[in-house]
Amino acid sequence: MQKHIFNIHDVVLFMTVAECFLLVIFQAILPVKNQLANRLLSTFLISIAITSACILVLWNDDVSLFTAFDEYLLPYFLVIAQMLKGPLLLIYVIALTEDAFKLARRHLVHLIPAAVAVAWLALFQIDSTDLRFRTLGMTETERQIANGVWHFIKIMPFFYALAAVNRVRLYRIGLHNQYSNFSPTEPSWLNILTLGFLFTWSFSILVHVIANTVALAAPQISDLFGIAENYIIFILINALFVNSVVHTHKLLTTKPEAAKDKVDEKLTDTAIQKVQQGMEIQKLFLKQNLNIDEFSKRINLPVKEVSAVINKHYGTNFFEFMNSYRVEEAKRLLSDNQHADMTVMDVLLHAGFNSKSAFHRFFNRLVGMSPTEYRKQNMNKEVKIA
Structure with missing residues (x-):
């Protein structure tokens, strides 16, 4: 009877x-x-592929390449791939969301954890057998040194995933501060993905803790959790690819927030007046897809001063500020008999909205009823007065 090299896991x-490498090829074309x-996404996928391949070779005794790799080179490939996937995820998120982002020398700092881990392997001459804890006569100190590698490569990706989640949070704040209209779908996808990797790499730490505490008494528990982690990673890779094909090209980019200075503390009457004139006289809010850069150019006021006026004087962000004016314009149109022939879609487009869902969401929140209900209520009032 033939021996089965692979189980389903x-x-x-x-x-x-295999899928990671196929997706890299697809990304290239x-x-x-x-x-x-x-x-960056392609490099991230390669790091995931190398990590998974090394795990497969490390723990499956029937899978091997050649002796020198299996015993001595594999730990270095595993450590480098594992330590790079966190920085790659974070920088990928930044590159997607930050306007005109470029790699710079300062980003080399993210290589330091990988360099430290490699130095640790070399200094203590840790090989694959040590990482499996199968070295004959292995002392407790040697076991702890080898286990230190696992501690490090499990914990570091978690912190980078945490940073990536925070980066998406700041990105969403930036969208509200810099755009008057945007689709929430793409940022939500990116948020789900980063949270997914945060969960997966948190789960990986849990697996490692279980392996170090209850594995000796109940090894099947550790194996079960480790297997679950592999399935989650496989699902996330597919979701990441779907996001890259369907959603990332629609993402708006934001500019880094300018450093706060005295303009935030003391607003000038001139700056406030220019913003008011832009809204009440020029009616710039009627322009769809208006962003803060274009608004500042139209009123001849620096972006940081526009932002300061909206944030400090009006106590809101650019997104809310613009759409509150648009809702008022929509209310005017809906309550005017001269525009009774306009559909709700006509009204929202004329008021500056470009999304039906955003219009209804804002209108309901600010007015307390739907646009249709508001129109009926105001039309009834006019009939009674007549």
């Missing part, structure tokens, strides 16, 4: 490796506007 690891983000 190893097949998932193998499929993850896919037309994208953000080439840097595309390259």
